[in-house]
Amino acid sequence: MSKKEDYEKRVEAYLLPVMEENGFELVDVEYVKEAGTWYLRAYIDKPGGFTVDDCEMVSRRLGDWLDQEDFIDESYILEVSSPGLGRPLKKEKDFKRSMGEQVEVRLYRALDGQKDFTGILSGYDGKTVTIRYEDESESTFDLKDVALIRLAFDF
Numbered sequence: 001m002s003k004k005e006d007y008e009k010r011v012e013a014y015l016l017p018v019m020e021e022n023g024f025e026l027v028d029v030e031y032v033k034e035a036g037t038w039y040l041r042a043y044i045d046k047p048g049g050f051t052v053d054d055c056e057m058v059s060r061r062l063g064d065w066l067d068q069e070d071f072i073d074e075s076y077i078l079e080v081s082s083p084g085l086g087r088p089l090k091k092e093k094d095f096k097r098s099m100g101e102q103v104e105v106r107l108y109r110a111l112d113g114q115k116d117f118t119g120i121l122s123g124y125d126g127k128t129v130t131i132r133y134e135d136e137s138e139s140t141f142d143l144k145d146v147a148l149i150r151l152a153f154d155f
């Protein structure tokens with residue numbers, strides 16, 4: 001297991017009971033480097049929406065725990081936030097919750113000259129994802145070929 005995966009797993013293990021006691025959902029934890037800076041991000045949600053006070057409470061608890069445990073070698077910025085409108089689907093629970101919803105699928109490499117697909121999420125089996133288009137046709141993609149799957153939104 002990489003250092004990055006270890007950090008994410010440890011933070012997730014700490015946050016899961018905190019989420020449960022507050023009726024929140026832990027959507028994802030990621031430890032990423034962007035423009036030379038490390039970020040530790042926890043994406044959380046709850047029915048009816050997440051408030052600034054909710055975010056502050058989780059951020060304080062997580063920050064205090066991280067300071068006490070001190071297992072992350074690099075300096076980093078801690079962020080606790082909502083997953084947002086274009087919520088990525090990463091875990092099985094995300095796919096199950098989003099069945100029948102409109103999603104955007106972005107592939108690593110073009111398939112028949114196209115990398116981006118939008119349709120209704122109609123299938124997921126852990127290895128593939130299927131979307132249905134307006135004309136009722138379907139496409140199935142191997143997850144190893146998928147760079148991103150997220151909920152689609154219109155403005």
